[in-house]
Amino acid sequence: MRTTRTLSVLLVAVAVMMLLAPQVAPAQQTIRVYIDGRLAHFDVPPTIIQGRVLVPLRGVFEQLGANVDYDARTQHIVAIRGTQIVELTIGSRQATVNGAPRLLDVPAFTMGGRTMVPLRFISESLGADVQWNAASQTILIGTAGAAPAPPPYAQPAPTTEISGRLVAVTTGENPRIVLRHNGQDSTIIVTPATGIYRFNAETNAGGSAALGTLQKGDLATVTVNQRNEATKIVATYRVPPAGQIANVNRNNRTVTLSDGRTYVVLADADITFNGQSADFSALQSGRIARFSVIGGTNQAYEVNVSTAAAAVPPPATVSAPRITAPASGETVGSSFRVRGTAQPGAMVVVTVQPRLLGQMRQAQTTVAANGSWRVNISLDSVPFVSFPYVISAVQIFNGTQSDPASVEVNVR
Known part of the structure; x- marks a missing residue:
């Protein structure tokens, strides 16, 4: 049991180190730290984990004017700046400030031979003021009152908004999306910093989403930076309408349902019949069809066809839990x-x-x-x-x- 637990801890540690290595997280290398208006330099660059910025302990402590005592045997750290005393331990979220217990958002850990600590907690615990500008990846620290204004050249990187239809979503080691807009397909990189959201276009239900929940055909607005990385993805979807087919025009690929609704089936649309892959010939009078359409249009990029006996009535509205x-x-x-x-x-x-x-x-x-x-x-x-x-x-x-x-x- 102890061996299994030890192995699990080691595997987690290796995974963290791989994910935080600078060469696989280039976006994190752009983080700049200014202390009282001066650019701070560290031998191990700042990084982000679990939404928190971490920096080398000794580097930031000493530049904030603190005296640092580190016990390598117990991995216990004490920092003193004026009347402020901060204590914490490597691998623990427990800390104290002037004897009062505090809980760190992210535990201190070692990387590249340096102890990495949560910048905001340490800075504020030592009586400094901190501002974080996510757009420009800049940290501003003021040791004598309010944090200084950003340097003139530390401006947010230019971004572009692209709206279109998702035609592919790839998760895993190299996450990507492919967005079709203005008749062209654009492949866009997705990073850990990308904000991803998905909403029902009719009810506005939804919120934060995993990349894998985005679906082909979703209408999406993507904010892209100069590195072709998505900083934000906002996708919307619609519950596909269904009905009985009354008429099919094979010349212009138009399908009319018994209630008068008309849909145009795109040439590259995915069509299934009773759950099996099919072509346009599956669309026949009397059958039931459910259309996934591009938002704001009657153009169907996916059609699910079934026999009348296998059809399920359109769903009633059920609120989200x-x-x-x-x-x-x-x-x-x-x-x-x-x-x-x-x-x-x-x-x-x-x-x-x-x-x-x-x-x-x-x-x-x-x-x-x-x-x-x-x-x-x-x-x-x-x-x-x-x-x-x-x-x-x-x-x-x-x-x-x-x-x-x-x-x-x-x-x-």
Whole structure:
């Protein structure tokens, strides 16, 4: 048991080191730290983990005017600046400031032979003021009052907004999206810093999303920087409408349903018939078709066709469940409990996955009579990463699935 636990700890440590290595996280190398208006230099560059900026302990402490005492045997650190005394230990989130306990957002750890510490906690604990400009990747520290104004040249990097239809989504080691806009396909890099959101275009339900939940055909607006990296992706989707086919015009690929709705099936549309891949010939009068369309148009990029006997009526509206814990932005362990409220008797399915990876964990439960639900999640077999994990939950009631509710958490 001890051997297994030790091996697990070592694997996590190796994973953290690989994820934080400068050569695989070029965006993090651009972080600049200014102390009282002067650019600070460190032999190990600042980095970001779990949404927090970390810097070499001795470098930032000494530049803030603190005296540092480090006990290598116990890995205990004491920093003194004036009347402020800060104590913390490598690998622990527990710290004290003037004897009062504090909980760090991210524990101190070693990288490249240097002890990395959370910049904001240490700076504020030592009586300094800190400002973080995410757009320009700049940290401003003031040791005698308010943090100074940003240098004139530390301006946010130019970005461009592109809107179009998602035609491909790739998760894993090299996450990418392909966006079709103005008749052209653009491949855009997705990074751990990319904000990803997905909403129902009709109900506006949704929120933070994992990359893998974005679907081909989603209408998306992507903010892209000069490195062709997405800084933000906002995708919208619509619940596909369905109905019985009344007429098919094969010349212009137009399909008219019995209620008068008309759709144009794109030449590259994905078509299935009773769950099997098919072509345009599957669209025949009397059959049931469900169309996924480009937002704001009647152009279908995906059509699911079924025989009338296999058809399912269009779903009634079911509201998204509510996630009450953990809260968005909270830090959890590798095993934790998700709680919320939903329709009594409904089934709630909870999915947890790293924002950029395809691996996920799912759990489901039936909502209690008082409307509450809870599930236990274990991420022990999911790769440990520094970027956030997305928890999403849907409820299924009378065969109808709701839009997802979601929150982002950090995993320690």
